[in-house]
Amino acid sequence: MRKVIYGINLSLDGCCDHTKFGGGKDILEYFTRLMDGVDLIVYGRKTYELMVPYWPDAAKNPNSTKEEREFAQAFDSIQKLVFSRTLTIADDRNTTITHANLGDEIRKLKQQPGGNISIGGVNLPLQLIELGLVDEFHYVIHPVIVGEGRGLLEAAGLKENLSLKLIESKVLESGCIALHYVKN
Template sequence: MRPLRYAINVTLDGCVHHEAGVAPDEELMGFWTAERADAVIYGRTTYEMMEGAWRRPESGVWPDWMDEWEIPFADALDRVPKHVVSSTLESVDWNAELVSGDLGDAVRRLKDQPGEGLSVGGVSLPLALAELGLIDEYIFVVHPIIAGHGPRLLDGLSERLALEHIERREFASGAVVQRYRPVLDPLP
């Protein structure tokens, strides 16, 4: 069974908005590139945002704005299969397919396939998957920024989620990777 990992950049005050100033530098981009997954699961908003930034242009040449150290990440993301959860999109491309039917059942089927793992990003979809108990690992890259506004990490979770800390890694930028697993039998 493939584990499902929720991986996201977050500010010290819990903001997960991509415009909160948490863009990875070369060291962090290397970390994100190394976080291998056989496939990613996105909601519509994250899918469209990632496609707009990281899809290989039809010319096959990455845009001039992209730094050389961003290309390995872009290449990896461009190639990986994508599963898109959306009630508004009628079709997707970019090596993607729409997830249909019951979300929990669909994600369980994806997890049951062999492989290294699945990755989910975004805001609303991870909240729904956390509520269903389907996330096996949480990877938060905490940036030394206080955004003061914006969508917050798992905001609206209906019940407390107990986590076990399994890894901590610091970067030169001051960002810190915090990796957790859900505690199966949390104390009351």
């Protein structure tokens, strides 16, 4: 069975608004490695529009850093599935837009042969967490307290606690801590 993996950057106080804190080459390297074994990325419209065309353009931009190009090339090469009620056309050659039921579609995809399924953003992953469909969590905690912004799980509607097991932690050069959890 394919695994659904969720990766996101967070501040120490749980803010997931990427505009509130910076990044570094080690963070891009971490997320590039996370893409190994992934053959499908699933987003909602908002996250898709943040990622595309930014990363496909970065893959071709000679001014991009080595780390940006490597992440961008990995990202650009992977198939994407976008759940949206409003989008009808994808801006990316590897993207399919769907209006299907999120839970039903992810359950089907998990049963199909293939690599891991990566999810990103906040709203779509939150729905999948509530449905019990996320298998792994990769949180990169930035050493900053922003004091404002959207919290990752502030709108969670979990019916019971979700118990996780830490299977890896790593301190990155930037001072960020990468945490890898799986469902118990």
